[in-house]
Amino acid sequence: xxxxxxxxxxTTLMYSAPLIFGxxxxxxxxxxxxxxxxxxxxxxxxxxxxASIGYYTANPWLGFLAGGLAxxxxxxxxxxxxxxxxxxxxxxxMALNFIGPGLSLFLCRIFFSNQTMTDRVPNKLPKVFNVxxxxxxxALAVTILLWFILYKxxxxxxxxSVGEHPAAADTLxxxxxxxxxxxxISSGFLAGLGGASMTLAxxxxxxxxSISGQGFIALAAVIFGKWTxxxxxxxxxxxxxxxxxxxxxxxxxxxxxxxxxxxxxYVLTIIILxxxxxxxxxxxxxxxxxxxxxx
Amino acid sequence: MQTTVKxxxxxxxxxxxxxxxxxLVAGIILSISGYDPFAAFSALIKGIFSRPxxxxxxxxxSTPIILTGISVAFAFKTGLFNIGAEGQYIMGSIAATVVGxxxxxxxxxxxxxxxxxxxxxxxxxxAIVGFLKxxxxxxxxxxxxxxxxIAFYFCNFIVTSSEFHKPSSARTxxxxxxxxxxxxxxxxxxKEGINCLKQNKWLSxxxxxxxLNYGIIIAVIMAIVISFLLHRTTLGYTVRAVGLxxxxxxxxxxxxxxxxxAAMTISGAICGLAAALTITGTSPHAIYQxxxxxxxGFNGLFVALIARTSPIGCIFSGLFYGxxxxxxxxxxxxxxxxxEIIGTTIGIILFFVALTGVVPMLADRLAKRGNKNAK
Numbered sequence: 295x296x297x298x299x300x301x302x303x304x305t306t307l308m309y310s311a312p313l314i315f316g317x318x319x320x321x322x323x324x325x326x327x328x329x330x331x332x333x334x335x336x337x338x339x340x341x342x343x344x345a346s347i348g349y350y351t352a353n354p355w356l357g358f359l360a361g362g363l364a365x366x367x368x369x370x371x372x373x374x375x376x377x378x379x380x381x382x383x384x385x386x387x388m389a390l391n392f393i394g395p396g397l398s399l400f401l402c403r404i405f406f407s408n409q410t411m412t413d414r415v416p417n418k419l420p421k422v423f424n425v426x427x428x429x430x431x432x433a434l435a436v437t438i439l440l441w442f443i444l445y446k447x448x449x450x451x452x453x454x455s456v457g458e459h460p461a462a463a464d465t466l467x468x469x470x471x472x473x474x475x476x477x478x479i480s481s482g483f484l485a486g487l488g489g490a491s492m493t494l495a496x497x498x499x500x501x502x503x504s505i506s507g508q509g510f511i512a513l514a515a516v517i518f519g520k521w522t523x524x525x526x527x528x529x530x531x532x533x534x535x536x537x538x539x540x541x542x543x544x545x546x547x548x549x550x551x552x553x554x555x556x557x558x559x560y561v562l563t564i565i566i567l568x569x570x571x572x573x574x575x576x577x578x579x580x581x582x583x584x585x586x587x588x589x
Numbered sequence: 590m591q592t593t594v595k596x597x598x599x600x601x602x603x604x605x606x607x608x609x610x611x612x613l614v615a616g617i618i619l620s621i622s623g624y625d626p627f628a629a630f631s632a633l634i635k636g637i638f639s640r641p642x643x644x645x646x647x648x649x650x651s652t653p654i655i656l657t658g659i660s661v662a663f664a665f666k667t668g669l670f671n672i673g674a675e676g677q678y679i680m681g682s683i684a685a686t687v688v689g690x691x692x693x694x695x696x697x698x699x700x701x702x703x704x705x706x707x708x709x710x711x712x713x714x715x716a717i718v719g720f721l722k723x724x725x726x727x728x729x730x731x732x733x734x735x736x737x738x739i740a741f742y743f744c745n746f747i748v749t750s751s752e753f754h755k756p757s758s759a760r761t762x763x764x765x766x767x768x769x770x771x772x773x774x775x776x777x778x779x780k781e782g783i784n785c786l787k788q789n790k791w792l793s794x795x796x797x798x799x800x801l802n803y804g805i806i807i808a809v810i811m812a813i814v815i816s817f818l819l820h821r822t823t824l825g826y827t828v829r830a831v832g833l834x835x836x837x838x839x840x841x842x843x844x845x846x847x848x849x850x851a852a853m854t855i856s857g858a859i860c861g862l863a864a865a866l867t868i869t870g871t872s873p874h875a876i877y878q879x880x881x882x883x884x885x886g887f888n889g890l891f892v893a894l895i896a897r898t899s900p901i902g903c904i905f906s907g908l909f910y911g912x913x914x915x916x917x918x919x920x921x922x923x924x925x926x927x928x929e930i931i932g933t934t935i936g937i938i939l940f941f942v943a944l945t946g947v948v949p950m951l952a953d954r955l956a957k958r959g960n961k962n963a964k
C-alpha cells in the first residue's frame with residue numbers, strides 16, 4: 295500500500311515538472327500583458343535543443359540551459375511581433391506552435407542522420423535521493439521565486455502594472471516595452487526549461503511526441519490558477535495527480551478500459567472548474583498591444 | 590500614391606507579402622542547411638500541379654481543413670478562440686463512423702443521416718464548451734483543450750472496442766457503402782466503368798487514383814452560407830457585435846451568453862461536417878486509433894488566421910495549406926529534404942501574417958508623408 299502511494303507520488307511529481315515550468319512561463323508573460331499561446335512550440339524547441347546539446351556535450355546541465363535559451367530565442371520572436379510590431383498575439387503565438395515542432399524535426403533529421411528522434415543522452419539530470427528528479431525541486435524553486443518577484447519586489451509591481459494598465463505605468467516612468475520584452479523572453483526561457491526537463495530528466499531523448507500537448511495543458515493551468523504562480527502550480531500538480539492515477543489504474547488492474555481511465559485527468563479538471571473555480575479574470579491589458587500614443 | 594496606399598491597406602496585399610516573406614525565409618533556412626531552395630521550390634510546384642491526380646489529391650486533402658478553418662473563423666468573429674476544433678472534428682468522425690456502420694439504408698437517406706450525425710456530434714461538443722463559458726465563465730481555451738483529449742481517448746475506445754474494431758488493424762471497419770459520397774464510385778468498381786475511364790488519361794488518373802468526392806463542393810457552399818450568415822442575417826450581426834465589444838452588445842440588448850452558445854454550436858457543427866465528409870468521401874471510410882492528434886482542427890486555426898477570419902478566404906488558404914503539405918511530400922521523395930520544412934514554413938508565414946498587421950499602419954504614414962510633400 296505504502297509503496298503504491300509512494301510510486302503514485304513519484305509519478306505525479308515526474309509529470310508535474312515540465313508542466314510547472316511551462317505554466318510559470320505563461321504566468322510571467324500574461325501578467326505583463328502578453329498572451330503566450332506559443333508555450334507548446336517553445337517547449338518543443340527547448341526539448342529538442344536540450345536533448346541535442348545534452349547528447350553532444352554529455353553534460354545534461356549544459357543541455358538544460360541550452361533548452362532554456364532555445365525557448366528564449368523563440369520567445370524573442372514573439373516579443374518582437376507582439377510588442378514592437380503590435381501584432382495579434384494569438385497569431386504570432388500560434389505561429390510558434392508551428393515553427394517549434396517543424397524546426398525541431400527538421401534540424402533533428404539533419405543532425406541525427408535523417409531520424410525524427412535524437413539519440414539517447416549519455417547522462418540524464420540527477421535524481422535527488424535517487425528517486426525524485428531534480429527538476430521537480432527546480433520547478434518548485436522557480437514558482438516560489440516568481441511569486442516573490444511578482445508580489446514582493448518593485449519589479450513584480452512593474453510587471454503587474456504593465457499588464458493591468460500600461461498607459462498608467464508609462465506615465466509613472468515605467469518602460470512598458472522593456473518590461474514586456476523581459477517578461478516574454480523569460481517566459482520562453484522557462485518554457486524551454488520545461489521542454490528540456492522532459493527530454494533530460496523524464497525520458498532521455500527527443501521524439502516527435504516528447505512534447506504533445508503539455509504546453510497547452512500548462513496554458514490551461516495558468517487560466518485555472520487565475521494567473522498566479524501558486525495557483526498555476528496547484529493546477530499543474532492536480533493535473534499530474536490525475537495523470538498518475540490514470541497510469542496506476544491502467545494496465546488492466548480494474549475492469550474499466552484504459553482509454554476511459556485516460557480521460558480522467560481531463561474530465562476531473564472540467565468538473566473541478568465547474569465546482570470550485572469562478573469566472574476567471576485575466577490581467578486587464580492581456581492580449582492588447584500597447585501603443586504609446588493611445589489613451 | 591493614393592492607389593499605392595489603397596492597395597497596401599487591403600488585407601489581401603499584406604497576406605501576399607506575408608506568404609512571400611515566409612517562403613523567402615524558408616529558402617534561406619534551406620540554403621543554410623545545404624539544400625538548393627530553387628530546386629525545392631520547383632519540386633514543390635511540380636508535386637502540386639504536374640499531374641491532374643496531384644491537383645485533385647490536394648483538393649481532397651484541403652476539404653476538411655477548409656471547413657475547420659471556416660469553423661474557427663466563425664468562432665473568432667464572436668471573440669472565441671476555438672482551439673477545440675480538433676476535438677469537435679474527432680467526435681464528428683466517431684459519430685459518422687458509428688452510424689455509418691450500424692445503419693444500412695438506401696443511399697438517399699443513408700448519406701444525409703451519416704453526415705447529420707457527424708454534424709450533431711460536433712455541434713454538441715462545441716455547444717458544451719459554449720455553455721460552460723456562458724454559464725460558469727470557464728475560459729473556452731481550457732475546456733476546449735480538455736475536450737480535445739477526451740475526444741482523443743474516446744476515439745481510441747471506439748476503435749479498440751470489439752463492436753467496431755477491424756481485426757488485425759488499427760482502425761474500425763469501414764462504413765456501409767450506401768453512405769459513400771464519392772463521385773463515379775460505381776464506375777471504379779465495375780469492369781465496364783474502369784475500361785471506360787481508362788480511355789481518357791485524365792479521367793482515369795483522377796477518378797481511379799484519388800478519392801474524388803463531393804466534399805469540396807459542400808465546403809465552398811458552406812463558406813458562402815457562413816459568409817451570408819455573418820453579414821446578412823440578424824444572428825450574424827449579433828454574433829459579430831458580441832465579438833467586437835461584448836459590453837456594448839449587452840447594453841444594446843443582445844444576449845451575449847446566448848450568442849456564445851450559438852456561435853460555439855455552429856462552429857462545432859462545421860467541424861463535425863468536415864469530419865463526416867472525410868469519413869463518407871475518402872477511403873478507408875473509418876477512424877483510426879490515434880497516437881497523436883491528426884491536427885485537422887489545429888490546422889484550421891492556421892487556415893482561419895491566414896484568411897483573416899473571412900469564410901470565403903478560408904477556401905483559398907485551405908487549398909494553399911493543402912497544397913503545401915501535399916507537395917511537401919515530394920521534397921522528401923525527390924530531393925531528400927526533410928518534409929518538416931513545410932511545417933516550419935507554415936509557421937513562418939503565420940508569423941509574418943502577424944507582423945504584416947503593421948502594413949496598413951505604414952501605409953497611413955506613407956499617405957501622411959505624401960500629403961506633406963504635396964503641400
